[in-house]
Amino acid sequence: MKPIWNDNGDDNSAKMRVSLLSNLESVIWSVMTSGGRSxxxxxxxxxxxxxxxxxxxxxxxxxxxxxxxxxxxxxxxxxxxxxxxxxxxxxAGSIIAKRRNPTRISQWFSRTGGGLGHGPGAKALSQFSFVNRDICWEELEWKGKHGQSPAVVATKPHYFLDLDVQETVENFLENVPEFWLSNELSESLKDGEILFVDxxxxxxxxxxxxxxxxxxxxxxxxxxxxxxxxxxxxxxxxxxxxxxxxxxxxxxxxxxxxxxxxxxxxxxxxxxxxxxxxxxxxxxxxxxxxxxxxxxxxxxxxxxxxxx
Structure with a gap:
């Protein structure tokens, strides 16, 4: 037998379904938000x-x-x-190379633990210092009892490892503004390693x-x-x-x-x-x-x- 439908029955059935769905929505929503909406x-x-x-x-x-x-x-x-x-x-490093911040760069150098090491900053400092020795050599600070002359370092470049980086960078901040605008420093910043200093x-x-x-x-x-x-x-x-x-x-x-x-x-x-x-x-x-x-x-x- 076919079920007998009437308008009133259909209407009541539809209302019941809507009501049930609304109740289900409320239950689901309460579960979803019980621990916040995150x-x-x-x-x-x-x-x-x-x-x-x-x-x-x-x-x-x-x-x-x-x-x-x-x-x-x-x-x-x-x-x-x-x-x-x-x-x-x-x-990002290529942008920092154009917009240098000496304070953050000095922190970057200090991460070497006092010695120059072999990183990009070390290369920049040693290259600039030797090429521009006439304006900055006296600002270099050495960890030994006495400093090293350009002539000696030219034949024994590993002597740069005895440089006191922290003291040297502080001297450069005050007295060697040319370093902070140099191509040597710019190239050393481009790999972006300095980003992890701060x-x-x-x-x-x-x-x-x-x-x-x-x-x-x-x-x-x-x-x-x-x-x-x-x-x-x-x-x-x-x-x-x-x-x-x-x-x-x-x-x-x-x-x-x-x-x-x-x-x-x-x-x-x-x-x-x-x-x-x-x-x-x-x-x-x-x-x-x-x-x-x-x-x-x-x-x-x-x-x-x-x-x-």
Whole structure:
């Protein structure tokens, strides 16, 4: 027998289903937020990181626009610079070579433990000192009882290992300004090793170059890096620094770069399913719904287990 339907029955059934779904949504949402919203946001960032249809050009454009948007995103910029320092230190080093900070450079030399060693700073100091011995040789401080003459060091360059670097650099700071502008020092800074002397200082220094001075060099370096690094790595490190409003803005920008007629991929790929929805939907003002949708799509089993 066929069931007998009537308008009133259909209406009651629909209302019951809506009520049940609303109750389920409330339960799921309470589970998601029981430990704060941070885990749900991490899930969303992880899903976004799995999107594979964004070209290198578009990912650079997306993230650069986000960097330049108001209000300024210093936390986002700082995390990006940390990635550049870790993975492409020479790119940042080339900028430091142009904008030298004698105090930080002297700290860099002091890391050798008092001796000159064989690092890039040692090479710069020894080369400059010998070539410009007429203006700086008297400023060299030696660890032995007496100093070494240029003639002796010319035949026995290993004597430079007896140089008291800390004292010499302090003398150079006061009396040899030419060293801090020299090509020898510039070349020694380009590998970016100096960044690790005071990581926090250089991150803040570069952020100020970006936002206060609008440094073309810094923006070019960040642009190059954003094209070279994979979208997944960038998202995993950078998106977690954004607040929910900025993350919504990013989703809106991402939506504009997705092709609504994208090629069919594995329907079991959670990032692909989210990408399809993202390409069709252009309104992300309700962030709670985005978090809920992603959680149900990609972490449904975990949520159901938690509701038991």
């Amino acid at each position: 885990e749900a946001r991490l899930w969303l960032c992880s899903t976004i990181a799995g999107i594979s249809s964004i070209s290198r050009h578009h990912q650079c454009e997306l993230l650069t626009n986000l960097l330049r948007s108001k209000p300024l995103k210093r936390g986002f910029a700082s995390q990006l610079l940390e990635m550049i320092f870790e993975n492409r230190p020479h790119k 990581r926090k200082f250089f991150v803040e220094f570069f952020v100020d170059l970006m936002y206060k001075e609008d440094s073309r060099d810094v923006w070019e370096v960040t642009s190059e890096y954003l094209k070279e690094e994979c979208f997944s790595s960038l998202c995993k490190r950078l998106l977690i620094t954004l607040d929910e409003w900025d993350l919504c803005d990013f989703l809106n920008m991402l939506h504009k770069n997705l092709n609504p007629r994208m090629e069919l991929k594995d329907p079991m790929d959670s990032s692909y399913l989210f990408e399809v929805i993202l390409s069709k939907c252009g309104d992300f003002r309700c962030f709670d719904q985005i978090l809920l949708l992603n959680a149900v799509f990609n972490h449904g089993r975990q949520l159901l287990t938690s509701t038991r």
